[in-house]
Amino acid sequence: MAVIMHVDMDSFFASVEQRDHPELRGKPVIIGGRKDSRRGVVSTCSYEARKFGVHSAMPIGQAVRLCPDGIFLPGNHDKYEKISKEIRQVFAKFSPVVENLSIDEAFLDMTGCEHLHRSLPAMGNAVKQAIYDAVQLSASVGIAPNKFVAKLASDYRKPDGLTIIALEQIKDWLAPMPVTNIWGIGEKTAEILAAWQIHTIQELRHCSKTQLIQYFGKHGRNLYWLARGVDHRAVEPDTEAKSMGKETTFRENVTDTAVLRQVLAKLVALVGARLRKNGLWARTITIKLRYSDFTTITRSSSLPQPINSDDTIFETADRLLKKNRGTAPVRLIGVYVTQLTTVTQATLFSDPREDKLTKLMDQLNTRYDKPILRKGREL
Ligand SMILES: [Mg+2]
Incomplete structure (x- = not known):
């Protein structure tokens, strides 16, 4: 059973300003623009301002009408970004699998980590306390078997809330x-x-x-x-790279599909090796074709499971090539992988023999500058 935690800072920007300027505490603070600013929308407002009906995404002018005595501030994004980084460091102490949704919100996959805590409430409170210790701000936490329910749970008792929804409660709760x-x-x-x-x-x-x-x-x-409260989406950690790819431009345009496949196989081998070297899996495969008249197309296919074997990448890329090749001479071909993740569910479904062969090839190929082992389709 998965244990997913959603953490959402309470009126983040406004709370930061109230933290740093005690005279603002207990007052309606509205971040997004000065009172006289004609443009701009509310990005965050304190709970005191919400009582007047002010909410985020509301035009500043409307907020001024609802809450004329409110304290309107433009906000300091650099400061919020810096605090957000400190909060992310706290998350990293609790789970290796963190998906940051925005500057003040994240999913933590706590599956398996729950045993490190006395109970789920203790775990939720530990995260809240650690955030408070680091940045003196309050957060609301939801814990549930999936992302959909966890996100609703964190919102359930805001601010400073902690809501835990067990599997058997989901249906009635929703x-x-x-x-x-x-x-x-x-x-x-x-x-x-x-x-x-x-x-x-x-x-x-x-x-x-x-x-x-x-x-x-x-x-x-x-x-x-x-x-029905069923949601199988995995917590997808952010990775440095959002995509990886390789492309090649031909000295002379190519019309022979067999040649294109061969080059594609080589590109796939390079991309696959790079994925595995970085411990990443990809869910979407994209091919790029530029024709002799410089028309460029990209075609993608997403797989049900993240993958990182050359065979699967090639199979998908080759299928895309066949389907979209057309007849015009090709000037450039490329392959890209996106939706990268370190979540390794894929390994459950992959063939261990193939994994062994891939590992061996990677080991040998990284020992020398040039790949020394290649699959037949590249020749
Ligand atoms: Mg928030």
Whole structure:
């Protein structure tokens, strides 16, 4: 059973200003622009300001009307960024798998780490306390078996909240919530659902999967499962590189598909080796083709599991090539991998024999400047 934690700082920018300027404590503080600024929106406001109906993303002018005595500040992004870094260092002490969603929000995959704590509440409080010790700011924490529920849980008792939702509680807990609490339900979807008299998550459960898919396409399937609190998305740690790739420009345009495949295989081998060297897996494979007339296309395919073997990358890239090759002479070919992650679920599904061979090839190939072992398709 996964243990996912969502941490969200409480009115982050406003709290920082109240921390650094005691005279602002207990006052409605609104960050986003000065009172006389015609443009700009509220980026954060203190809980005191929320009582006046002010909220983030609201135009400053409207906030001034609602809360004329509020303290309006432009904010200091460099300072917030620096504090955010300190908070991320705290997260790293609790989990090796952290996905930062924004400057003040993150998912921590605590699966397996929960045994290091007396209980889930103790674990949640330890994270909150560690953040407070580091930056003297409060955070709200949600703990649940998946990301969707954990995020709603952190929001449940803000500020300074801690909410833990166990698997068996999920269905009842979600039932009375408005459908707009579901990720991806925007105004448009909500309008259609309202026309069907569906306002709560409980009511959304009356829709069949077929019906939802019919109306909302692929997204319909997500709605069906999220309404039941089912969410299989993994916490995806940030990696330095967001993508890796290699491309090559031919001295003379190439029309022979066999040659293109051969070059593609070489590029895949280089990209694959680099992925593995960095301990990364990729979920999306992209090929790039530039034709003789300089038209450039990129075509991508995402896989259900992250992968990092040359065979899988090549299979996907080759399929994309076949499908999109056309007939025009090719000037440049490239392959890219994105959606990089260090989460290693992929290893559960990969063939151990193939892994062994790949490892051996990588070891030999990194011992010399040039690869000495190659797969047949590169020759
Ligand atoms: Mg926040």
